[in-house]
Amino acid sequence: MQSYSIDHMNHCFTGVDFSVSLCSGENESSEPKRRVIGEMDFFSEDKKRVNLDHKVPSLSATKKEDLAINTGLHLTVNVSSEQSTLDDGLSPDEEEQERNMEMTAMRVEIGRLNEENKNLRNMLSQANGAYEALHMHLIRLMQQRDLNKLNSLNHDISTVADVTEMVEEPSQSSTEGGSRERSSSSPANSKNEMVLFDREGGRGIGREEIIDRESNAWLPSREQAKLQQSKDADQAHEATMRKARVSVRARSDASIITDGCQWRKYGQKMAKGNPCPRAYYRCTMAAGCPVRKQVQRCADDRTILVTTYEGSHNHPLPPAAMAMASTTSAAVSMLLSGPMSSSDTLMNSSVFARTMLPSTSTMATISASAPFPTITLDLTQNPNPIQQQRPPNGSHFSLPFSPPPPPTTTPPTPTALFGHALYGHSVKPENSPVTSLADTVSAITADPNFTAALAAAISSFMENKNGNKSSVNGNGRSHHTCSDNKIGSS
DNA sequence: CGTATTTGACCAGCGC
């Protein structure tokens, strides 16, 4: 507590407006601490409000002593330091006002903090959104990569669109061996084909990888590098996928069936265990098309032709090749959808069996014992005794087609499946994330429309096969004329 | 004559 007295009055007391300076009563010897009160009331020692105007209404003296005496104002204020103000001497109203001001200030501060908190939340939300977007983008990229692989496989099978019939001998599943691509005989055989069929050790850049590269040309170089790393990691798997084969068994008197593609025979060999020779064909619909197929009659039933397709077409397929392409596409997709463990194979085979031709007696055989996976579609309309005679080797599954199970999920439309098979590089599921082929095919199996479309396609195919025994190329020259006789008779 | 087919040779992988 310090006692202050009026130190100076620089204004006469005649008016309402005045200003007063106070000096500390305890430091009179030193420089007085001055503070302009301004237009304020003073407080007496007993905190009683003093109205200077009333207290010293007639003051005329200007000496501070007189002023102090005459006014008699010895103000007691609570001062804790030199910096203190006269606030300590505020009235309850002023204290309340001060508190209100503080409260207001605090409210303002709280409001500011709330605003800042809100901004921080927005930033966090934006960061989360960005993270989610990046995460989804990454997932899409990964799915895109899987789709590219899958589409390449489907394209492989579209090749199969040329569904011929060819007998796959039991020993054929172990073939592979030494096929290699030497210097290509035709100049049209570009590096695509050579690389795609490089079995010599090499894994080169396959056609699907080239397509992949093209399709991802829009990606930034960093993402392309990531994709390339993923590709490198899957190279071994893709090499296996490239070797995937599809065999189609069908009864036919002709040595080859019309499948919508043009083929050139480049070799014929006697295969072990089969008196009928095996013919080798190469697709000639486009320069450098790497697709090849083998045609051989079944040793036990020479009315059955087995056609084995391998490779991917590098050209659009004619409409005539589409029906069977879709059929075999699903087969290969199943075949290559996962690791070929026996359990997986069995599962896939079962699903595939229900998918393909559920209304017929057709059989599907998936072989995982070969150096490359092979799936055989039996379109002979009756159970094949040869398959039943095959020794069970644990990796060979013969599954009779059975009626489709009750629908469990929303099935895709047949158009979607066909489009996926035939235009695999341009059509993909829009809103359905790629789960597993098993799921997809499971859904397909429940679609009666797909079943009907597939049955119609194969029926049409069979009619075409029986009615038109040889294809005609652009020169009007019949294909397979020589092999017709030799394969069937020898 | 151009194109497709035939066919023996060649090569590589695999098993013994």
Next chain:
DNA sequence: GCGCTGGTCAAATACG
């Protein structure tokens, strides 16, 4: 290492 086998090549041949 050798033989077997599958796959391919390429010169010869056939065909329109």
